[in-house]
Amino acid sequence: MALGRAYSVGVTGLQGELVEIEADITSGLPGVHLVGLPDTAVQESRNRVRSAVTNSGGEWPMARLTLALSPATLPKMGSVYDLALAASVLSASQKKSWPHLDKTILLGELALDGRVRPVRGVLPAVLAARREGWPVTVVPMANLAEASLVEGIEVLGVRSLRQLQAWLAGKARLADRVAVGTPDxxxxxxxxxxxxxxxxxxxxxxxxxxxxxxxxxxxxxxxxxxxxxxxxxxxxxxxxxxxxxxxxxxxxxxxxxxxxxxxxxxxxxxxxxxxxxxxxxxxxxxxxxxxxxxxxxxxxxxxxxxxxxxxxxxxxxxxxxxxxxxxxxxxxxxxxxxxxxxxxxxxxxxxxxxxxxxxxxxxxxxxxxxxxxxxxxxxxxxxxxxxxxxxRSGALGDEIGxxxxxxxxxxxxxxxxxxxxxxxxxxxxxxxxxxxxxxxxxxxxxxxxxxxxxxxxxxxxxxxxxxxxxxxxxxxxxxxxxxxxxxxxxxxxxxxxxxxxxx
Structure with a gap:
């Protein structure tokens, strides 16, 4: 048996709540079982995550894979959990527990080729991570400026699942927070x-x-x-x-x-x-x-x-x-x-x-x-x-308000x-x-x-x-x-x- 673990944040209204994602690989017929009140978008993440892992050079486990999102009573919605789901599967299949993974919140949607796409609700999610005392949050590059609005927590931008794997292994760096402009x-x-x-x-x-x-x-x-x-x-x-x-x-x-x-x-x-x-x-x-x-x-x-x-x-x-x-x-x-x-x-x-x-x-x-x-x-x-x-016509004079x-x-x-x-x-x-x-x-x-x-x-x-x-x-x-x-x-x-x- 192999077990992997990663962390993300679920946003309800404007309130974020920590979500722990566990991947368990056991003997049995190959298949992916997703539990923890997932909605349709989260259910479909099984196919996105599998394609992203295999197209990023990873190996998908040919065994019974159970993915649990906790707390089980919190409804899970959207594609924000894709990156954390992929990381937990990689940790379980390689039987590795990367030090970075245990102290990082992962947010992002995965494309089939492993690119990390932007998601909604990044700002309240990063605020929730800071409130819970997490030191690092990894977000899609397109959301990095938004995440950089939050002080007191390290925010990093990632472009692909392959880049995230290299960072977890200590072989690469992710983009740091950026300066944020304001409207004119x-x-x-x-x-x-x-x-x-x-x-x-x-x-x-x-x-x-x-x-x-x-x-x-x-x-x-x-x-x-x-x-x-x-x-x-x-x-x-x-x-x-x-x-x-x-x-x-x-x-x-x-x-x-x-x-x-x-x-x-x-x-x-x-x-x-x-x-x-x-x-x-x-x-x-x-x-x-x-x-x-x-x-x-x-x-x-x-x-x-x-x-x-x-x-x-x-x-x-x-x-x-x-x-x-x-x-x-x-x-x-x-x-x-x-x-x-x-x-x-x-x-x-x-x-x-x-x-x-x-x-x-x-x-x-x-x-x-x-x-x-x-x-x-x-x-x-x-x-x-x-x-x-x-x-009246008098309003068209030279006098300006x-x-x-x-x-x-x-x-x-x-x-x-x-x-x-x-x-x-x-x-x-x-x-x-x-x-x-x-x-x-x-x-x-x-x-x-x-x-x-x-x-x-x-x-x-x-x-x-x-x-x-x-x-x-x-x-x-x-x-x-x-x-x-x-x-x-x-x-x-x-x-x-x-x-x-x-x-």
Whole structure:
């Protein structure tokens, strides 16, 4: 009997768990038996690994081969285990226990000729290996830049199974970690390119300062999409921890660039209006993959033509908007992905959407039904609502609006003031502050709260609406450099929530 052992990592959601792979060769009819809850991709690895071993100059055992992946209760998915499976088989067939193999995590998919192909989820897997105290991780060369984002662990890149065998035998070296570049900020769209729309520009600035959700309505071609695309440029860069968290989500989704894998700017995700619930919140067979709401974590989720999106798709946004997390239960377990994003909605005023709203031919009932797809509970979670007006000829003058850099500086100062104020609560933006804190410990003075009391008495606000109004008022206060919201701040915040601006 011969026994070989290698190690890999299985990723569930964003959490990695160590997987021990054992290869046992015993007398009996030749065959490969794979155990440990493998999915279809892992089952098919038997053929990939066998061809890779034989085409790399190795000898496949002509006996009964049992491959066990532990823990046995953890579902195993994907092709990430190929490299570790091949190493365990080689160790068992040659009856060798290489010193490197006992302290190395192996990640990678094998081609039939022995080349090592890239896989998803390398970043969370390397983070898990570091957390468990492993000294070395070997990854495909195409994933080396991604793995190099993790400090405190040695990461090596491998191109082929033959090269890995030589390294295990001490006869070759693998590629060391590489320097990782970051995307160029010059590619960001500039706010100065937007013509007119003073109120909408200010709403975007307030949304950026406090992390608020925003809805823009108006005729087609008025600049709704342009404003939404410029919101990420107003947001501050991600902190190192946030950058790793966002990059890990995109790694699991398979969306990272090989040249600049680290995501340092808030992401901007704009799914098509025909997207399904699974595409928006995440889904898939076996274990759910992250959807658009998670890919937009710490960034902006833009839903253009939101009135054309299915009701069930829009209603699926309620939980992530409120909790900042999405939990997806599937056959192989529950995947949890962070989903704290800024929602930006854009819609026309009616189905015919003429350039001049006065030329609309839609009956009143059709208009109400068009935007009525957006339920009250969903709209209640939108802090800022702006109805944009058609630009006039005066907007085409020589005067240019403020550039992104100038507005970003004000936003950064407002965010810093909010971060200092809410530090004791463990949050950084006004949009994240719990409602009871705003209504009790940080409630503005009685005179400042008068408009809110009036709106409550008239039934124009829910308690959640009060909380969100106060959050916007704090953002207006921070942009103005004041220490507490005054009556004007709260009046402006209420104006941004008026239902008449949407319906």
């Amino acid at each position: 900020d010059d590619a960001l769209a500039d706010l100065a390119e937007v013509v007119g729309q003073t109120q909408a520009r200010y709403a975007v600035e307030v949304a950026a300062a406090g992390g608020h959700n925003l809805m823009l309505t108006g005729p087609p071609g008025i600049g709704k999409t342009m404003l939404a695309q410029r919101l990420p440029g107003l947001l501050p860069p991600l902190s190192p921890d946030e950058a790793l968290e966002v990059t890990a989500i995109h790694s699991v989704a398979g969306l990272l660039s090989e040249e600049t894998p680290l995501i340092t700017r808030p992401p901007f995700v704009a799914p098509h209006h025909t997207s399904s619930v699974a595409a928006l919140v995440g889904g898939g067979t076996g274990l759910a993959r992250p959807g658009a709401v998670s890919q937009a974590h710490r960034g902006v989720l833009f839903l253009d033509e939101c009135a054309e999106i299915g009701v069930s798709v829009m209603e699926a946004l309620r939980t992530p908007l409120e909790e900042g997390e999405i939990r997806l239960a599937r056959r192989d377990g529950v995947a949890r992905y962070p989903a704290r994003f800024q929602l930006v909605l854009a819609a026309n005023l009616c189905p015919c959407a003429p350039a001049d709203p006065q030329e609309c031919l839609c009956p009143g009932a059709v208009k109400r039904r068009y935007l009525g797809k957006l339920s009250g509970p969903l709209l209640d979670r939108v802090d800022l609502r702006v109805q944009m007006q058609t630009a 403020e550039p992104t850099a100038a507005v970003r500086a004000r936003v950064a100062a407002a965010r810093e003031a909010a971060a200092q104020r809410w530090r004791v609560l463990g949050v950084r933006t006004n949009a994240e502050v719990p409602g009871p804190v705003l209504r009790r410990g940080f409630r503005p003075g009685r005179a400042a709260m008068a408009p809110v009391r009036t709106a409550l008495d008239r039934g124009l606000l829910s308690i959640r609406g009060v909380d969100r109004t106060l959050r916007v008022a704090w953002s207006l206060c921070d942009l103005a450099g004041r220490t507490s919201p005054n009556q004007e701040d709260i009046t402006v915040a209420l104006g941004f929530r008026q239902p008449g601006s949407v319906r």
